[in-house]
Amino acid sequence: MKKSTKTASIIVILLSIMYLAGNRQTKEHSESPVQLVRDTISVMTIDTTKQGIIVFYPKFSRIDLVCEEMPTPIRDSNVVFCCEGVFTGGLLQEFSHSNIAGDHVSEGIRYKGYRSPRNNGAFVFYDRKWKFLHKFYDAELDSAALHGGMGFGQEMMIHEGTEVPHTRPAGSSNIFRALCEIDGKLCLANANEVQSFGTFIKNLLDAGATEALYLDMGSGWNCSWVRTTMPGDGHYLFPKAYDYTTNWITFYYENGTGDTPTKQEQ
Numbered sequence: 001m002k003k004s005t006k007t008a009s010i011i012v013i014l015l016s017i018m019y020l021a022g023n024r025q026t027k028e029h030s031e032s033p034v035q036l037v038r039d040t041i042s043v044m045t046i047d048t049t050k051q052g053i054i055v056f057y058p059k060f061s062r063i064d065l066v067c068e069e070m071p072t073p074i075r076d077s078n079v080v081f082c083c084e085g086v087f088t089g090g091l092l093q094e095f096s097h098s099n100i101a102g103d104h105v106s107e108g109i110r111y112k113g114y115r116s117p118r119n120n121g122a123f124v125f126y127d128r129k130w131k132f133l134h135k136f137y138d139a140e141l142d143s144a145a146l147h148g149g150m151g152f153g154q155e156m157m158i159h160e161g162t163e164v165p166h167t168r169p170a171g172s173s174n175i176f177r178a179l180c181e182i183d184g185k186l187c188l189a190n191a192n193e194v195q196s197f198g199t200f201i202k203n204l205l206d207a208g209a210t211e212a213l214y215l216d217m218g219s220g221w222n223c224s225w226v227r228t229t230m231p232g233d234g235h236y237l238f239p240k241a242y243d244y245t246t247n248w249i250t251f252y253y254e255n256g257t258g259d260t261p262t263k264q265e266q
Helices: 005-028 033-039 138-146 197-206
Strands: 044-047 053-058 062-067 079-084 104-106 109-111 121-126 129-134 150-154 156-159 177-182 185-191 209-214 224-227 234-238 247-252
Touching (some): 053 197, 062 150, 109 138, 121 156, 129 156
Antiparallel strands (some): 053 185, 062 247, 104 150, 121 129, 121 150, 177 185
């Protein structure tokens, strides 16, 4: 279902206000610069300067594909970003891994999903390294499981700096989202208004995206939230609409876990 341009504009304004308000709240409650450094940590950079998109750069120590029950800002205080990941097959009353598009790895366990021709790419994270893959990724899912990581297949739009063939028509319109690599950094990009899929891909390329993997969106599937400081409140970008969603790509920040995760070599 399409959202109006007016609604999309409100979302953009809300994100900007949220980011600035989060910074103001931190300053108002700090007694000194020393206390600010000791008590709060910035865990999110939000870039609203790119044409047609908003880019979220999370500071994270690990990533998982959480299945069945969505993390919440109150219960999961170490999560900095959470959103729907893989396509869900049917509107089932009970959760099943077989209702998730394609094989996937969650908490180091590989599960069998339903076959989806749209899954022409994948993303894996293990041993504190992440990697995008195009076409062939079965072996990497095994490696992710072997090393206690995560991974999933989805519709890839950009690989190694080039748009790749995809199933969704270029003229299809929505507020889209993708897991991306921009300037060598892992990030999440949201369209800042209703736009065609082709325009969204062009905006990602213009922003410097060398990798882009679609993340499930649309009415009912777009529930997501972000945290800008640790500790700090979580802010919903899109509220949860119903209980048929099945999986969420989730970024965690756990202080003291070592160096920042990096990209795997191809």
